[in-house]
Amino acid sequence: MIDKKVLADLIQGCQKGNEKAQSTFYTHYKRKLLGICRRYARTTFEAEDIFQDAFIKVFLKIGDVTHPEAIDYWIKSIVVRTAIDHYRKNSPFWFTQDIEKPGILPDDTDPFDVLDALEKEEVMAALQTLPDGYRLVFNLYLIDGFEHHEIAEMTGISTSTSKSQLSRAKAFLRKNLTQKGISSYEKG
Numbered sequence: 001m002i003d004k005k006v007l008a009d010l011i012q013g014c015q016k017g018n019e020k021a022q023s024t025f026y027t028h029y030k031r032k033l034l035g036i037c038r039r040y041a042r043t044t045f046e047a048e049d050i051f052q053d054a055f056i057k058v059f060l061k062i063g064d065v066t067h068p069e070a071i072d073y074w075i076k077s078i079v080v081r082t083a084i085d086h087y088r089k090n091s092p093f094w095f096t097q098d099i100e101k102p103g104i105l106p107d108d109t110d111p112f113d114v115l116d117a118l119e120k121e122e123v124m125a126a127l128q129t130l131p132d133g134y135r136l137v138f139n140l141y142l143i144d145g146f147e148h149h150e151i152a153e154m155t156g157i158s159t160s161t162s163k164s165q166l167s168r169a170k171a172f173l174r175k176n177l178t179q180k181g182i183s184s185y186e187k188g
Contacts, residue, residue: 002028008068015063026055033079039139040083042128054082080144084155087132126176134169141166 002010010028013021034051041047057078065071127135136155140146141162146154148162155162 004069007071011062011065011068011071014059015065022059029075033075036076036079037083038124039127039143040080040086040136042132042135046086050083050086051079053086054079057082076144080140081154084136087136088156123177126173129176130169130172133165134172137162137165138169138173 007028010021010025014025030051033054034047037047037050037054038044041050058075061078065074127138130138137151140151140154141148148159148166151157151162152159157165
């Protein structure tokens with residue numbers, strides 16, 4: 001964790017084009033932001049692409065930062081929006097993909113009940129199996145805390161499509177996580 005004063009100095013150094021400050025800033029945020037990218041991407045390679053594109057935007061726009069205390073939120077929003085842009089550019093029909101409806105489990109089955117039996121990498125792998133639209137809405141709503149109307153605005157879909165994508169993502173994950181939880185439990 002970097003002290004607020006040190007972080008403010010780093011931002012100021014980045015704004016002046018200081019390569020050492022940029023390198024330190026990049027190193028400080030790389031792990032956290034790459035983790036966010038991995039949640040939105042299908043593969044590690046794709047996550048790294050999103051991350052690199054996002055950091056280019058960060059360094060191009062860092063001169064706009066006037067409140068260093070809000071840098072974490074600012075940089076995260078760039079990463080999330082870069083992930084959205086990535087799907088718009090590379091998968092123009094990412095929300096129209098339809099997959100076979102997952103087997104529905106009882107409504108009282110929480111998709112996260114089995115998380116204790118799973119390793120972090122298994123959960124990440126399960127997220128990466130979600131179709132692009134499902135994964136994007138799942139991350140934006142449940143993990144990053146955006147409301148459906150905000151997701152609709154950011155992605156160019158309707159609010160009802162956002163809600164539908166989330167519902168389908170939960171059902172898809174519920175089925176996959178339950179299967180993985182059972183198989184992990186049986187192995188243990």
